[in-house]
Amino acid sequence: MSIRINLDIELARQKMSLTELSQRVGVSMTNLSLLKTGKVKAIRFSTLEAICRALDCQPGDLLEYVPDGPHGDPR
Numbered sequence: 001m002s003i004r005i006n007l008d009i010e011l012a013r014q015k016m017s018l019t020e021l022s023q024r025v026g027v028s029m030t031n032l033s034l035l036k037t038g039k040v041k042a043i044r045f046s047t048l049e050a051i052c053r054a055l056d057c058q059p060g061d062l063l064e065y066v067p068d069g070p071h072g073d074p075r
Contacts, residue, residue, distance in 0.1 A: 004064040007036040010055045025050040 011021065018036065022029045027047055034040050048059055055061075 002066045002068065003038075004066050005035060005038045005040075006062055006064055007032070007051070010057050010061055011036075013057075014055050016055065021051070021054055024054040027051075
């Protein structure tokens with residue numbers, strides 16, 4: 001099982017930089033960069049809520065389940 005994080009897609013859709021998102025949600029650039037690259041094991045609901053508010057999106061726009069196996073594409 002793998003969860004793909006599509007933060008880069010939502011940032012592009014909103015034409016927003018990671019720096020601007022960091023300032024809007026009060027999360028460090030380092031933590032957002034780790035999230036963007038999928039190198040995190042967890043995310044707080046409060047952080048997810050703040051990102052969704054800033055990007056005007058739903059959690060499902062940011063998180064995608066990709067099953068393991070021959071048809072999955074885990075990173």
